[in-house]
Amino acid sequence: MSNIENIFIDRSKRESETRLKYSKYIFNSHLIMFLIIVAGAVIINYSSWLTRASNFELHTVFIVVSILFSYLLVASKVKTYIEEADSVFLLPLEQYYSKIASRTVLITYIQQLILLVIFYFITKPITDKIGSFNKLGLVILIILIAFNNLFKLAEVIYFQEKVLTKGLLFITIFSQVVGxxxxxxxxxxxxxxxxxxxxxxAVQEYNKLKKEAGKEAEFYYLLKWNEAAEYDKHRKERYLKFVNMFVDVPLKGIRVSRRKYFDILLPRLKRNNFNQENSFSYYYYRVFLRQENTIYLVLRLMLIAGIIISSFNNIYVSVATIISYNYLAIIQLVPLYKQITNNMWHNILPVSEKVKVTSFKKLLTIVMLVSSVILTLVSIFFGELNLFNFIANISAFIFSSILSKVFISKVK
Known part of the structure; x- marks a missing residue:
């Protein structure tokens, strides 16, 4: 027991250390300052909205927040810490894994209870006006959250993940929260x-599994090592993709695939595309539009920035958001050049390094320019039409363009 326990404790510690390391890069002084500004704007706008919101608006917002809260509880993944080789090397000790898994579920359960407390305090100003509080229902919800995590773990390591059960869990939690x-x-x-x-x-799934394995088989022998390892691998990759929005991380198994809906953004194939000066421009466009950690990185950050700008309708928040977007996007796109140069195909054509660097800088300049223009137009559209706001938006665009230019110049 102690051997397998030490292995999984060590994996848990290593993952915690990795997350702590990336958190230091994500929550740097620039982002913290931006978050403080956004938090202040949220509090001011929220309190102002509460004074003038109608009963219908209060109900609508509460239901939307409840849907989001329920989705987070159901969509969050449980940690198994199982790896591919475990199906061979830890097979003799699999009877002890259920106890280890219960501890990881307990940690996730505590985190979700903290999320429930945050949800309660955020929505309390709304519920004070339109509802009340049911203590018995809260006790049932706390038990339901525990069941949610245990059932998800059982699906991963024993049963089979089904969309139907996830949908039922979501509806159950949402109904309980609203009630x-x-x-x-x-x-x-x-x-x-x-x-x-x-x-x-859950009982039916358990009985079905026992029937398939035979009456004499112990339940712990039914553990699905390979499926659980794949599940945990996907969980880690999803976290790294999120972190990759802020800092450069080593992503394994990056998929490159054609996205026909982005083909319209590619320059037309002409004879000039194949001369020495332009040969790598077309190549970089294709790489940018087909790697999953490039185009979607920019689109996700743009979407977040656009939501913040349109939601707060505050010129100071808009300016800070436009500049922050440029900073967060460009520090992620600049290292892309080194990733591309590690590819064998990058070194086949007899083209000078200067031409390659110039082509890549041109791509980054276009990407940042277009995205900054879009966000500036969003800010102008949702803001008040006056001279001060117009000058502030143009100033934010100019400053963010200069910021991008500084980082782009560092590409070598």
Whole structure:
């Protein structure tokens, strides 16, 4: 028991250290300053909105936030810490894994309870106006959150993941949340009935598995090592893709695929594309549009920035967002050149390094220019039409362009 326990404790510590390391890069002084500004704007706008919001608007916002909260609980992945080689080397000790898995679920459960507390305090100003509080329903919700994590773990290591059960979990949690804070009895009853149905499904899955394995087989021998390892690998990759929005991380297994809907953005193939000066320009365009950690990085950051600008409708927030977007995007795109140069195909054509660097700088300049123009137009569209706002938006565009130029010049 101690050997397998030490292995998984060590993996847990290494992952925690890795997350801590990346967190230091993500939450640097620039981002923290930006988050403080955004948090202040959120609090001011939220308190102002509460004074003038209608009953319908209060209900709508609460339901939307409840949907988001329920989705986060269901979509969050449980940690298995299982790797591919474990199916061979840890097979004799698999009877002890269930105890280790229970500890990881407990950590996730505590994190989700903290999320529940945050949800409560965020929505309390709304629920004070439109609803009340059901203590019994809260107790059931706390038990339901524990069941949610245990059932997801069982699906990963014993059963099989199904969209239907995830949908039922989402509806159950959402019904319970709405019933608790809006005191809708029918919603509470629906949540309880669905909870009982989920327990029944879990028992049925367990009996089905035992029947397939034979009556004499112990339950722990049914652990799906390969599926659990693939699940945990995907969980880690998803986290690294999120971190890659802020800092450069070593992503394994980056997929490159043609996206026909982006072909319209590629320059037309002409004879000039194949001369020495332009040969790598077309190549870089294709790389940018087909790697999953490039084009989607820019689009995700643009989407977040656009939502912030349109939501707060505050010129100071808009200016800070445009500049922050440029900073976060460019520091991620500049290292892309080194990743490309590690590819064998990058060195086949007899083209000088100066031409390659110039072509890559041109690509980054166009990407940052176009995205900055779009965000500036969004800020102008959602803001008040006056001279001060116009000058502030143009100034933010100019400053962010200069910032991008400084980082682009460092490409070598």
């Amino acid at each position: 608790i804070f809006l005191k809708l009895n029918y919603s509470l009853y629906l949540g309880i009935m669905l909870f009982i149905l989920l327990i029944f499904i």
